[in-house]
Amino acid sequence: MKLSEIATLIGADFSGEDFEVKGMNTLIDASSDELSFVANAKYIKDISTSNAGAIIVDEKTKEFVPDGCSALVVESPYWQMAVVSAKFAPLLEEIDSPKATIGEGSRVSLKAEIANGASIGKNCQILAGVYVGSNVTVGDNTILYPNVTIYRDCKIGNECIIHAGTVIGSDGFGFASNKLGEHKKIYHNGNVVIEDDVEIGSNTSIDRAVFGTTLISRGSRLDNLIHIAHNCVVGEYSVLAGQTGLAGSSKLGRSSVFGAQSGVAGHLEIAPFNTFAARSGVTKSIKESGKVFAGFPFMDHKAWLKIQAKLARLIK
Amino acid sequence: MKLSEIATLIGADFSGEDFEVKGMNTLIDASSDELSFVANAKYIKDISTSNAGAIIVDEKTKEFVPDGCSALVVESPYWQMAVVSAKFAPLLEEIDSPKATIGEGSRVSLKAEIANGASIGKNCQILAGVYVGSNVTVGDNTILYPNVTIYRDCKIGNECIIHAGTVIGSDGFGFASNKLGEHKKIYHNGNVVIEDDVEIGSNTSIDRAVFGTTLISRGSRLDNLIHIAHNCVVGEYSVLAGQTGLAGSSKLGRSSVFGAQSGVAGHLEIAPFNTFAARSGVTKSIKESGKVFAGFPFMDHKAWLKIQAKLARLIK
Amino acid sequence: MKLSEIATLIGADFSGEDFEVKGMNTLIDASSDELSFVANAKYIKDISTSNAGAIIVDEKTKEFVPDGCSALVVESPYWQMAVVSAKFAPLLEEIDSPKATIGEGSRVSLKAEIANGASIGKNCQILAGVYVGSNVTVGDNTILYPNVTIYRDCKIGNECIIHAGTVIGSDGFGFASNKLGEHKKIYHNGNVVIEDDVEIGSNTSIDRAVFGTTLISRGSRLDNLIHIAHNCVVGEYSVLAGQTGLAGSSKLGRSSVFGAQSGVAGHLEIAPFNTFAARSGVTKSIKESGKVFAGFPFMDHKAWLKIQAKLARLIK
Numbered sequence: 001m002k003l004s005e006i007a008t009l010i011g012a013d014f015s016g017e018d019f020e021v022k023g024m025n026t027l028i029d030a031s032s033d034e035l036s037f038v039a040n041a042k043y044i045k046d047i048s049t050s051n052a053g054a055i056i057v058d059e060k061t062k063e064f065v066p067d068g069c070s071a072l073v074v075e076s077p078y079w080q081m082a083v084v085s086a087k088f089a090p091l092l093e094e095i096d097s098p099k100a101t102i103g104e105g106s107r108v109s110l111k112a113e114i115a116n117g118a119s120i121g122k123n124c125q126i127l128a129g130v131y132v133g134s135n136v137t138v139g140d141n142t143i144l145y146p147n148v149t150i151y152r153d154c155k156i157g158n159e160c161i162i163h164a165g166t167v168i169g170s171d172g173f174g175f176a177s178n179k180l181g182e183h184k185k186i187y188h189n190g191n192v193v194i195e196d197d198v199e200i201g202s203n204t205s206i207d208r209a210v211f212g213t214t215l216i217s218r219g220s221r222l223d224n225l226i227h228i229a230h231n232c233v234v235g236e237y238s239v240l241a242g243q244t245g246l247a248g249s250s251k252l253g254r255s256s257v258f259g260a261q262s263g264v265a266g267h268l269e270i271a272p273f274n275t276f277a278a279r280s281g282v283t284k285s286i287k288e289s290g291k292v293f294a295g296f297p298f299m300d301h302k303a304w305l306k307i308q309a310k311l312a313r314l315i316k
Numbered sequence: 317m318k319l320s321e322i323a324t325l326i327g328a329d330f331s332g333e334d335f336e337v338k339g340m341n342t343l344i345d346a347s348s349d350e351l352s353f354v355a356n357a358k359y360i361k362d363i364s365t366s367n368a369g370a371i372i373v374d375e376k377t378k379e380f381v382p383d384g385c386s387a388l389v390v391e392s393p394y395w396q397m398a399v400v401s402a403k404f405a406p407l408l409e410e411i412d413s414p415k416a417t418i419g420e421g422s423r424v425s426l427k428a429e430i431a432n433g434a435s436i437g438k439n440c441q442i443l444a445g446v447y448v449g450s451n452v453t454v455g456d457n458t459i460l461y462p463n464v465t466i467y468r469d470c471k472i473g474n475e476c477i478i479h480a481g482t483v484i485g486s487d488g489f490g491f492a493s494n495k496l497g498e499h500k501k502i503y504h505n506g507n508v509v510i511e512d513d514v515e516i517g518s519n520t521s522i523d524r525a526v527f528g529t530t531l532i533s534r535g536s537r538l539d540n541l542i543h544i545a546h547n548c549v550v551g552e553y554s555v556l557a558g559q560t561g562l563a564g565s566s567k568l569g570r571s572s573v574f575g576a577q578s579g580v581a582g583h584l585e586i587a588p589f590n591t592f593a594a595r596s597g598v599t600k601s602i603k604e605s606g607k608v609f610a611g612f613p614f615m616d617h618k619a620w621l622k623i624q625a626k627l628a629r630l631i632k
Numbered sequence: 633m634k635l636s637e638i639a640t641l642i643g644a645d646f647s648g649e650d651f652e653v654k655g656m657n658t659l660i661d662a663s664s665d666e667l668s669f670v671a672n673a674k675y676i677k678d679i680s681t682s683n684a685g686a687i688i689v690d691e692k693t694k695e696f697v698p699d700g701c702s703a704l705v706v707e708s709p710y711w712q713m714a715v716v717s718a719k720f721a722p723l724l725e726e727i728d729s730p731k732a733t734i735g736e737g738s739r740v741s742l743k744a745e746i747a748n749g750a751s752i753g754k755n756c757q758i759l760a761g762v763y764v765g766s767n768v769t770v771g772d773n774t775i776l777y778p779n780v781t782i783y784r785d786c787k788i789g790n791e792c793i794i795h796a797g798t799v800i801g802s803d804g805f806g807f808a809s810n811k812l813g814e815h816k817k818i819y820h821n822g823n824v825v826i827e828d829d830v831e832i833g834s835n836t837s838i839d840r841a842v843f844g845t846t847l848i849s850r851g852s853r854l855d856n857l858i859h860i861a862h863n864c865v866v867g868e869y870s871v872l873a874g875q876t877g878l879a880g881s882s883k884l885g886r887s888s889v890f891g892a893q894s895g896v897a898g899h900l901e902i903a904p905f906n907t908f909a910a911r912s913g914v915t916k917s918i919k920e921s922g923k924v925f926a927g928f929p930f931m932d933h934k935a936w937l938k939i940q941a942k943l944a945r946l947i948k
Contacts, residue, residue: 092441092459111745113427113444113462125724128745128763129779131444131462131480143724145802146745146763146781147445149462149480149518161817163802164763164781165835170461170479170518173539173557181553181571181589183537185477185515199817202781202802202837203481203857205518205540205558221815223805224837224859225519225877227540227558227576237813241805242837242859243877243895245541245559245576247594255813260859260877261895261913263559263577263594273813278879278895279913279928281577281595296595297624308929310630314942408757408775429743429760429778447760447778447796463761465778465796465834486777486795486834489855489873497869497887497905499853501793501831519797521834521856521874541835543856543874543892561857561875561892563910579875579893579910597893597911612911613940626946 001087003054006035007072009087010056010080016070019053023088023189024081025211027052038064039078039176056080079176085187085210093152094134103140112144121158133169139196151208157196157218165203168192172207172214172230172248186210188230195219201226201242223260235272253289263296277301317403319370322351323388325403326372326396332386335369339404339505340397341527343368354380355394355492372396395492401503401526409468410450419456428460437474449485455512467524473512473534481519484508488523488530488546488564502526504546511535517542517558539576551588569605579612593617633719635686638667639704641719642688642712648702651685655720655821656713657843659684670696671710671808688712711808717819717842725784726766735772744776753790765801771828783840789828789850797835800824804839804846804862804880818842820862827851833858833874855892867904885921895928909933 001021007014022033027043030036030052037056038044047055047064054070056077065071074080097117102108104122111128114120118132121140126132130144133152138144142160150156151169162168174186190209194200194216201224208214209231216222219237227245228234234246235254244262246252252264253272264270264282273289276282281296294304319337323330338349343359346352346368353372354360363371363380370386372393381387390396413433418424420438427444430436434448437456442448446460449468454460458476466472467485478484490502506525510516510532517540524530525547532538535553543561544550550562551570560578562568568580569588580586580598589605592598597612610620635653639646654665659675662668662684669688670676679687679696686702688709697703706712729749734740736754743760746752750764753772758764762776765784770776774792782788783801794800806818822841826832826848833856840846841863848854851869859877860866866878867886876894878884884896885904896902896914905921908914913928926936 092443109745111427111743113425127724129445129463129761129781145783147463147481147761147779147797147799149445151461151480161803164783164799165463165481165519165779165797165837167463167480167518167540170540171477171515173517173537175515175537177553182535183553183555199803199807201805201839202799203519203541203797203835205481207517207540219814221805221807224799224802224839225541225835225857229539229558237809237815239815242861242879243559243875247557247576260879261577261893265594278897299628307627307630311939312931314939408759427743429741445761445779463779463797465761467777467796481779481797481835483779483796483834483856486856487793487831489833489853491831491853493869498851499869499871519835519857521797523833523856541857545855545874559875563874563892577893581910615944623943623946 003035003070003072006054006084006087010072010074010083012056012072012074012080014070014072016054021053024085025052027055029212035072035084037077037081039081056084076176076178079178079184082176082184082186085189086185088189089187090152090189091134097134100132115152145202151192153191154208155191155193157194157198159197160194161199162194163200163202163204163224166200167205168194168200169208170205172210174210174230174248190214190231192216195236198222204228217254229266241278277304319351319386319388322370322400322403326388326390326399328372328388328390328396330386330388332370337369340401341368343371345528351388351400353393353397355397372400392492392494395494395500398492398500398502401505402501404505405503406468406505407450413450416448431468461518467508469507470524471507471509473510473514475513476510477515478510479516479518479520479540482516483521484510484516485524486521488526490526490546490564506530506547508532511552514538520544533570545582557594593620635667635702635704638686638716638719642704642706642715644688644704644706644712646702646704648686653685656717657684659687661844667704667716669709669713671713688716708808708810711810711816714808714816714818717821718817720821721819722784722821723766729766732764747784777834783824785823786840787823787825789826789830791829792826793831794826795832795834795836795856798832799837800826800832801840802837804842806842806862806880822846822863824848827868830854836860849886861898873910909936 025034027046027050032053036052094117100114100118106124108126109128112130115134117134118136127146129147131149138156139158145164154169169192171188175183192214195218200222204226206228207230215233217236223242229248231249233251238256241260246264247266250268257275259278262280269285277294283297292301294301341350343362343366352368410433416430416434422440424442425444428446430448431450433450434452443462445463447465454472455474461480470485485508487504491499508530511534516538520542522544523546531549533552539558545564547565549567554572557576562580563582566584573591575594578596585601593610599613608617610617657666659678659682664685668684726749732746732750738756740758741760744762746764747766749766750768759778761779763781770788771790777796786801801824803820807815824846827850832854836858838860839862847865849868855874861880863881865883870888873892878896879898882900889907891910894912901917909926915929924933926933
C-alpha cells in the first residue's frame with residue numbers, strides 16, 4: 001500500500017516522497033519501508049533513532065519527526081494506527097499456497113486440518129481436530145493433541161507437546177477506543193514462537209504479537225488454562241502452574257517459576273531465577289534474582305507470611 | 317405437555333383447568349401458557365402481577381397464588397422445577413430441520429459442522445472444527461476461528477470475531493439439591509445473544525440462560541479464558557480482560573472495564589462507565605458511574621492503595 | 633522391560649535377580665513386578681511395607697531397602713524415575729486394537745473420532761469434533777458436546793454430561809528438574825475416572841494421574857474453566873464453581889462446595905460437607921465438617937468478614 005493511500009485513508013495531510021509501505025512496526029523495530037506511530041508521549045524519545053519511513057503522529061508530536069521521515073498528522077494516532085493495521089492483515093488462510101509438507105514418519109489424523117503453506121517435521125503426531133494454519137512450521141517429534149489450534153504464521157519447535165484444546169496465536173487483546181467508548185480492532189500481524197522442548201497443558205491460550213513475536217523459550221513448562229497475552233516472553237526453562245496469566249508485553253527471565261493462579265501485569269521485566277507462590281500478583285518489574293515472592297501486590301514471601309500472621313491476630 | 321401431566325410428574329395435587337403448557341419461565345416473564353415457580357420467599361411479591369398460567373409452589377406459598385392461576389403444590393418447588401425443566405429441553409440437534417443456509421461469499425470449512433436449521437450470513441469465514449448448532453443464526457462478515465462451539469438457538473451478530481476454542485451457549489451451572497446433597501439438573505432452555513461488532517478471545521465460555529438470554533452487547537471486547545455465567549448481561553462497549561469471571565445473572569452497564577482475573581458475584585447490577593483494576597472482586601451492586609475500583613472485597617481504588625501502603629508498613 | 637535394562641538406562645549398579653518390570657508405581661501401590669522410587673526422605677517410612685520388586689533410590693536411602701527388593705542406586709532418583717517413565721508410556725493411540733464398539737441407540741457424529749479399542753454405551757450422544765481415545769469407556773446415556781477430548785484409558789460413567797471444549801485426561805504437570813533448571817517429563821500413565829451422574833462445564837481441564845486415577849465421584853457438578861490437577865479426588869456430590877483450581881493429589885470429601893475462582897493447594901485432604909466462599913485459597917488440610925470458609929489464606933468465613941471490616945476502618 002502506498003503511503004499516499006494510507007494518508008488518504010486516515011485523513012492525514014501528506015506532502016513528502018511517496019513509497020510502498022511494507023508493513024507497520026514499533027519505532028524501534030521499523031525499517032525504512034515500514035510505517036510506525038506515536039500514541040503516547042513517552043515514546044517520543046524513540047523517534048530520532050527510528051528507521052521508520054513514516055510515522056503517524058498528532059499535531060504536538062509532529063515537530064519531533066526528523067527530515068527524511070514522513071509525518072502523517074492526525075488527531076488520534078492510536079485509532080488511525082488501528083485503521084491502517086487492518087490493511088496489512090493477511091488472509092485467514094493462504095488458499096493458493098502449496099499444499100502442506102509432512103515430514104517422514106509423521107502421523108496426521110484425517111480429521112486434522114493442515115492449511116496450505118504449513119510444514120510439519122518428522123515423526124510428529126497430530127491428532128484429530130487439530131488445526132495448523134498457513135505458513136505454520138512444526139519441528140520434529142512434536143505432539144499436537146486433539147483440538148489444538150495453531151493460528152497462521154506461528155512456529156512450534158522440536159520435541160514439543162501441546163495438550164488438547166490449547167490455542168496458539170489467537171489475536172492479542174488490542175484495540176483503540178474513542179471518546180464514545182467504541183473500539184477499533186488493532187490487527188495482530190505478528191506471531192507466536194514456541195521453541196524446542198516445551199510442554200503446554202490443555203485449554204491454554206497464547207496470543208500472537210501485534211508486531212514481532214510472543215515467545216515461549218526452550219525447555220519451558222506451561223500448565224492448563226494459562227493466559228499469555230500478546231508480545232510476552234517466557235524465558236528458558238520457566239514453569240507456569242495452572243490458571244496463571246501474563247498481561248501484554250511482560251518478559252519473564254530464565255527459570256521463572258509461578259505457582260497456580262498467579263498474575264503478572266503488563267510491560268514488566270522479571271529477572272531470571274525468581275519464584276512466585278501461588279496467587280502472586282506481580283505489579284512491578286524485578287531486577288534481583290533468586291528470590292521468593294508472594295501476595296498481591298506481591299512482596300517478599302516472608303513478609304507476606306508475617307502480614308498474614310498479623311491479620312490473623314487482628315481478629316482475636 | 318398438559319398441566320395435568322406435569323402435576324402427575326411432580327406429585328402435585330391439581331384441580332384447576334387443564335391446558336397445554338408451552339414452557340417454563342420466571343414469574344415476571346411468563347405468559348399465560350407458561351409455568352412458573354416460587355423457590356424463594358423473596359419472589360412471592362412477583363406472584364400477583366405474574367401472567368403465568370400455573371405456578372409450582374410449596375404449601376406456605378400457595379395462598380398467594382391468585383384465582384385464574386393454577387398452583388401446583390409440592391414440598392420442594394426448586395427440585396420439581398428442575399424435574400419439569402427436562403421435559404421442555406429440546407433435542408440436542410434438530411435432525412429433521414432443513415439444511416443450514418449459507419450466505420453469499422461465506423466460506424465454511426468442510427471440517428466444520430453446521431447443524432440443520434442454522435443460518436450463516438454473508439461473507440463469513442468459518443474454519444475447521446467449528447460447530448454451529450441447530451437454529452443458530454450468524455450475521456454477516458463474522459469470523460469463527462477453529463474449534464469454536466456455538467450451541468443451538470444462540471445468535472451471533474454481524475462483524476463479530478470469535479477466537480479458537482471459545483464456547484457459546486453451554487448450559488449454565490444450575491441445579492436443585494436435596495437434603496442428601498444430590499443434585500438435579502435444571503435444563504437451560506434459554507440462549508446466548510452476541511450483538512454486532514463483538515470480539516471474543518480464545519477458550520472463553522459463555523453460558524446460555526436458564527430462561528431468556530445471556531447477552532453480550534454491541535461493541536464489547538472479551539479476552540481469553542473468561543467465564544460468563546447464565547443470564548448475565550454485558551453492556552455495550554464493555555471490556556473484560558483475561559480470566560475474568562461473572563457469576564450468574566449479573567448485569568454490567570455500558571462501557572464497563574474489568575482488568576484481568578476480576579470477578580463479579582451473582583445477581584449484581586453495575587452502573588455504566590465504571591472501571592475495575594485487575595483482580596477486583598465485585599460483591600455488591602454499584603449505582604454510581606465513572607469510578608475506579610480495586611480489591612476483594614472491592615473498594616475505591618485509592619482506598620485500596622492506602623490499605624496496601626498501611627499493610628506494607630505493618631511489617632516494618 | 634527387564635530390570636537389568638532399566639539399570640543400564642539410568643546408570644545404576646544392579647546385582648540382584650533380574651525380572652520383567654510391568655510398570656512403575658508408588659511405594660504403597662506397587663506390586664512385586666513393579667518398580668518404585670524414593671525421591672523424598674519423607675517416603676522412606678513406606679519402604680519396609682512396600683511390595684515393589686525394585687526401588688530407585690539414592691546412596692543415602694539404599695540401606696532402607698529390605699532383602700528381596702532390588703535397589704537401583706542413582707544420584708537423582710526423581711530425574712531417573714522420569715527417564716524410566718517414558719519407557720512405560722503407551723502409544724498415543726492403539727491403532728491395531730479392534731474398532732470401537734458403539735452401544736444401541738447411541739448417536740455419534742461422523743465428525744467425531746472414536747479411537748480403536750474404545751467403547752461407547754447405549755443412548756449416548758457424541759457430537760462433532762469430539763475425540764475419544766483408545767480404551768476409553770463411556771457409559772450409557774452420556775452426552776459429549778462438541779470438541780470434547782477424552783484421552784486414552786479414561787472412564788466416563790453413565791448419565792454424564794460433558795460440555796464443549798472440556799479435556800479429560802491430559803498429562804499432569806509433572807517433571808523432574810536438574811541443577812541447570814532443565815526439566816524431564818514424567819510420563820503420566822494413569823487415567824481419569826468420571827463416575828455416574830457427573831456434569832462438567834465447558835473448557836474445563838482434568839489431568840490424568842501419574843499412577844492410578846484422578847477421580848471425579850458420582851453426582852458431582854463442575855462448572856466452566858476449572859483446573860483439576862493429577863491424582864485429585866473430588867468427592868461425591870461436590871460442587872465446584874467456575875475457574876476454580878485444585879493442585880495435585882488433593883482430596884475433597886463428599887459434598888464439598890467451592891465458590892468461583894477458588895483454589896486448593898496440593899496434597900491436602902478436605903473433610904466432607906465443607907463450603908468455601910468464592911476466591912477461597914485452601915492451604916491446609918481440614919478435618920472438621922460442616923464449616924464455611926473464606927479468604928486466602930483461608931479462615932473461618934466469619935473471621936474473614938471481621939478482618940475485612942477492620943481493614944475498611946483502617947483507611948478512615
